[in-house]
Amino acid sequence: MNLSDSAAAQPQIGMMFLLFTLSVLLTGGLFALATGRAARISSAIGAITSALGGMLGCCAGVQALCASAPLRFDAAWHVPFGSFSLLCDPLAGVFLLAASALTALAGVYGHGYFASWRGKKPLGVLWCCFNLLTASMLVVITARNAVLFLVAWEVMTLVSFALVVFEHEDSSARDAGLTYLIAAHVGTACLLAMFIVLGQSSGSLDLAQMGVAGRLAGLVFVLAVAGFGTKAGFMPLHVWLPDAHPAASSPVSAVMSGVMIKTGIYGILRVLGMLGEPAPWWGWLLIGIGAVSGVLGVLFALAQHDLKRLLAYHSVENIGIIALGMGLGVLGRAEGMPDLAALGMAGALLHVINHAVFKGLLFLGVGAVAQASGTRNIERLGGLLPRMRGTALCFLIGAAAIAGLPPLNGFVSEFLIFLGAFKGAGSTVQLMAAALAVIVSLALIGGLASACFAKAFGIVFLGAPRSAAAAGARECCALMRAPMMVLAAVCVVIGAAAPWAVRALSPAIAQASGTAPEALVIAAAPLYWIALCAAALIVLLLVVALARKLSRAGKPTGQQVTWDCGYAAPTAKMQCTASSFAQPLLDLFYAVLRTRRDEDLPRGLFPVHARLHTHTPDLVRVRLLTPVVRRAYALMRRLRVVQHGRLQLYILYIVVTVVALLLWKLR
Amino acid sequence: MILQSLLGFVAALLLAPLLAGVTNRVKAVIAGRCGQPVLQLYLDLLKLMRKGSVFSSTTTWLFRAGPVVGLASVVLAMTIVPCAGSPGLVSFTGDFILLAYVLGLARFFTVLAALDTGSSFEGMGASREMLYGMLAEPALVIGLVALGRATHEWSLAGMCRGIGPLGTTGSVSALAAAALALVLLAETCRVPFDDPNTHLELTMIHEVMVLDHSGPDFAFIQYTAALKFWLFGALMAAVLLPPAGNPWLAPAATCAALLVIAALVGIVESVMARVRLTKVPQLLVGAAALALFALMIQLR
Numbered sequence: 001m002n003l004s005d006s007a008a009a010q011p012q013i014g015m016m017f018l019l020f021t022l023s024v025l026l027t028g029g030l031f032a033l034a035t036g037r038a039a040r041i042s043s044a045i046g047a048i049t050s051a052l053g054g055m056l057g058c059c060a061g062v063q064a065l066c067a068s069a070p071l072r073f074d075a076a077w078h079v080p081f082g083s084f085s086l087l088c089d090p091l092a093g094v095f096l097l098a099a100s101a102l103t104a105l106a107g108v109y110g111h112g113y114f115a116s117w118r119g120k121k122p123l124g125v126l127w128c129c130f131n132l133l134t135a136s137m138l139v140v141i142t143a144r145n146a147v148l149f150l151v152a153w154e155v156m157t158l159v160s161f162a163l164v165v166f167e168h169e170d171s172s173a174r175d176a177g178l179t180y181l182i183a184a185h186v187g188t189a190c191l192l193a194m195f196i197v198l199g200q201s202s203g204s205l206d207l208a209q210m211g212v213a214g215r216l217a218g219l220v221f222v223l224a225v226a227g228f229g230t231k232a233g234f235m236p237l238h239v240w241l242p243d244a245h246p247a248a249s250s251p252v253s254a255v256m257s258g259v260m261i262k263t264g265i266y267g268i269l270r271v272l273g274m275l276g277e278p279a280p281w282w283g284w285l286l287i288g289i290g291a292v293s294g295v296l297g298v299l300f301a302l303a304q305h306d307l308k309r310l311l312a313y314h315s316v317e318n319i320g321i322i323a324l325g326m327g328l329g330v331l332g333r334a335e336g337m338p339d340l341a342a343l344g345m346a347g348a349l350l351h352v353i354n355h356a357v358f359k360g361l362l363f364l365g366v367g368a369v370a371q372a373s374g375t376r377n378i379e380r381l382g383g384l385l386p387r388m389r390g391t392a393l394c395f396l397i398g399a400a401a402i403a404g405l406p407p408l409n410g411f412v413s414e415f416l417i418f419l420g421a422f423k424g425a426g427s428t429v430q431l432m433a434a435a436l437a438v439i440v441s442l443a444l445i446g447g448l449a450s451a452c453f454a455k456a457f458g459i460v461f462l463g464a465p466r467s468a469a470a471a472g473a474r475e476c477c478a479l480m481r482a483p484m485m486v487l488a489a490v491c492v493v494i495g496a497a498a499p500w501a502v503r504a505l506s507p508a509i510a511q512a513s514g515t516a517p518e519a520l521v522i523a524a525a526p527l528y529w530i531a532l533c534a535a536a537l538i539v540l541l542l543v544v545a546l547a548r549k550l551s552r553a554g555k556p557t558g559q560q561v562t563w564d565c566g567y568a569a570p571t572a573k574m575q576c577t578a579s580s581f582a583q584p585l586l587d588l589f590y591a592v593l594r595t596r597r598d599e600d601l602p603r604g605l606f607p608v609h610a611r612l613h614t615h616t617p618d619l620v621r622v623r624l625l626t627p628v629v630r631r632a633y634a635l636m637r638r639l640r641v642v643q644h645g646r647l648q649l650y651i652l653y654i655v656v657t658v659v660a661l662l663l664w665k666l667r
Numbered sequence: 668m669i670l671q672s673l674l675g676f677v678a679a680l681l682l683a684p685l686l687a688g689v690t691n692r693v694k695a696v697i698a699g700r701c702g703q704p705v706l707q708l709y710l711d712l713l714k715l716m717r718k719g720s721v722f723s724s725t726t727t728w729l730f731r732a733g734p735v736v737g738l739a740s741v742v743l744a745m746t747i748v749p750c751a752g753s754p755g756l757v758s759f760t761g762d763f764i765l766l767a768y769v770l771g772l773a774r775f776f777t778v779l780a781a782l783d784t785g786s787s788f789e790g791m792g793a794s795r796e797m798l799y800g801m802l803a804e805p806a807l808v809i810g811l812v813a814l815g816r817a818t819h820e821w822s823l824a825g826m827c828r829g830i831g832p833l834g835t836t837g838s839v840s841a842l843a844a845a846a847l848a849l850v851l852l853a854e855t856c857r858v859p860f861d862d863p864n865t866h867l868e869l870t871m872i873h874e875v876m877v878l879d880h881s882g883p884d885f886a887f888i889q890y891t892a893a894l895k896f897w898l899f900g901a902l903m904a905a906v907l908l909p910p911a912g913n914p915w916l917a918p919a920a921t922c923a924a925l926l927v928i929a930a931l932v933g934i935v936e937s938v939m940a941r942v943r944l945t946k947v948p949q950l951l952v953g954a955a956a957l958a959l960f961a962l963m964i965q966l967r
């Protein structure tokens with residue numbers, strides 16, 4: 001085969017896949033909307049097209065990662081300053097792959113999950129929005145024109161808003177949606193300002209040609225962190241996240257948390273590519289944000305009783321880990337240490353994929369649990385493992401992966417960031433301080449996350465059921481289980497095949513860190529040992545399990561109640577609850593968490609009544625946002641003088657304005 | 668070299684239960700008792716392996732998987748620890764992170780197995796274990812990072828090679844070893860963090876989590892605990908002992924150091940009571956602070 005031919009043909013195929021994906025998703029969405037009356041057909045069309053589109057999108061992502069030159073597509077678009085140009089480079093490929101794969105699986109899952117909604121909810125609208133969300137994410141990731149980017153960004157926001165408030169009968173969903181809408185638009189405002197600065201200084205709205213240097217670069221970076229950080233959920237900007245994820249349905253939360261918030265990370269990486277040589281303080285800023293988001297995110301997660309809220313705070317934590325990696329990457333670039341830059345970015349990008357996998361898995365698992373038991377309150381669950389074996393196993397793998405335990409994928413990305421931090425720790429004092437911040441935060445996050453998921457898995461799936469609803473839970477349908485199993489398998493595969501996973505991502509890592517791929521190959525060499533140890537661990541597990549089997553062969557096995565100090569009538573209520581499991585840890589961090597306790601302690605010799613309710617409101621919301629909003633309201637109230645509801649006077653305002661403008665023009 | 672590493676690994680697997688016997692004998696002598704045989708743990712393990720099992724009817728496969736995962740993880744961790752002057756079987760840049768996280772895996776499954784019984788006592792023990800683990804892990808990692816910075820090596824074997832007794836790293840390794848000593852006591856559930864001999868479910872931590880295990884499963888748990896003690900002891904010995912030139916001196920010195928550490932743990936256990944539960948975090952944060960000092964004294 002002619003080599004130059006294949007090089008020329010390759011981009012074509014990749015871009016064709018992407019365009020085909022978009023058209024499948026959009027037509028599928030439209031057909032689902034059109035057949036909305038026949039819920040069964042509409043749902044099938046939606047699920048099939050989202051799965052098919054996702055698979056095609058995966059192909060496009062793989063092509064973009066492998067292609068020697070970025071894939072391009074240009075079409076005319078009658079919008080001022082706009083053009084429908086798409087660019088698919090390796091960096092976009094990573095996000096494309098994550099977004100397509102997860103939405104495909106969530107689509108399959110959704111077909112099972114939404115089956116109970118048939119006839120009650122407009123499923124056509126739901127599937128249309130779902131496919132639009134996927135399509136808009138793909139366009140955001142590949143857009144090369146700033147106007148196209150912002151339009152796709154806005155569509156993504158509005159469609160995800162619609163999906164958050166889909167169960168609008170519930171007032172909490174409406175509130176969550178409103179918070180999300182406001183937060184998202186504050187972020188978009190920052191992005192608008194950022195693109196104006198970028199466009200002004202580079203004279204083009206083509207993302208591939210934009211660039212700015214000097215002090216303006218710092219401004220653009222801060223605007224990008226604020227604007228994209230709102231979507232990503234960086235700590236002081238995360239307020240919408242813990243409300244929106246519980247409000248949305250499970251497949252939607254999986255997509256939103258697994259990949260939609262990653263578009264913020266993508267945006268920051270993309271803008272970093274436009275800004276040339278970074279300044280060290282950018283790295284410091286990202287590390288600071290990462291440390292705060294990571295540690296506080298997991299702490300607040302530990303204090304939650306609602307499973308989805310818990311997972312939402314874990315998204316903040318994982319975005320923090322990604323920010324730590326990006327911070328090291330930026331710092332390495334600024335200080336001229338390519339191995340540090342490559343390792344930091346490698347950790348960040350791999351964690352983007354990993355988080356999409358295990359957080360998607362966990363949200364789907366919670367959806368199965370919530371549907372089987374009718375509640376997401378951890379305190380009312382328990383004993384689900386024997387009732388939902390497949391879901392439990394998948395959730396366990398996801399929980400161990402998100403806690404960063406070997407031999408699963410979460411460990412690999414955290415290990416890469418640790419490796420980067422060691423490069424920094426052996427260097428100058430400034431770099432060592434940054435590296436130390438990363439190491440301490442990661443070590444703390446690791447311990448707290450495993451405590452949190454020991455709680456989430458242990459209380460929900462183990463022990464005896466704490467309510468009749470949990471006792472009556474049944475395993476979900478195969479259509480819901482299959483995507484979870486695929487995701488769980490990916491967790492294991494990425495964990496065991498770590499060096500090859502990193503090698504597959506190396507073009508994107510090289511692009512994000514501005515280093516040659518060789519720097520990464522040398523720096524990430526210990527991953528081969530990690531893969532070896534993962535294999536050794538699996539072999540050891542089998543050997544020990546075999547030893548256990550052999551030693552128990554032919555021996556008597558008895559059954560008893562759990563040891564309860566001889567108490568004759570234990571009940572499920574006497575088990576350790578999620579609150580009591582987390583209490584020592586929460587007490588330790590009371591200074592930041594401020595958990596409120598509302599309690600009636602048992603009194604007298606024969607207490608009959610006792611009650612404990614704990615609530616941990618969001619720190620930023622209570623301490624920062626609410627006072628600011630209240631102050632703003634107080635200021636705005638003064639404007640009510642002009643807002644009195646008298647139509648005649650409003651018309652007078654208009655007339656006065658028009659006359660004033662006229663005079664100004666005539667002057 | 669690899670043969671030495673392999674020998675060290677096998678010696679650890681075979682001799683680990685001996686250390687518990689030494690600790691117990693020291694405690695007995697101080698208390699004026701004869702004490703149990705030094706090889707008592709071996710006898711216990713053999714007896715348990717021959718026994719049948721009793722399971723709680725609440726438990727599932729996870730309860731049975733707990734001891735298996737625990738043992739496998741700690742055996743893997745043992746391959747990373749350098750022993751007697753030779754590197755561990757597995758040695759690479761950042762291997763101590765794998766060590767810390769593999770121990771985290773063991774803890775995660777021990778805690779889940781405890782929660783699987785649905786017992787309120789075991790739940791409390793699990794909660795406390797997670798608290799200690801979450802605080803001990805940063806102390807361990809920071810202590811080793813301090814050694815890494817001092818020696819410019821980022822694998823355990825490299826760090827231990829780079830340590831000189833009287834050189835610049837002396838104070839660093841002393842501080843790191845002090846932090847490690849506290850982590851050792853916490854991770855192996857010893858006084859002042861936990862009392863292995865306590866008889867009240869409410870105050871136990873590690874022991875209460877394994878109340879419902881019996882037979883071979885319990886043997887695995889006991890053996891895992893013994894291995895963990897050897898693991899941290901060997902790590903401390905490697906941090907404190909200078910690299911020896913003589914191939915016979917290093918194993919002898921390491922064995923002596925392990926016996927001394929076991930005896931010291933026995934003495935600590937005899938002369939002091941465990942600290943109040945609410946004070947334990949302060950002790951572990953203290954360990955992390957020691958490790959941070961080890962880093963800070965290198966900043967000049």
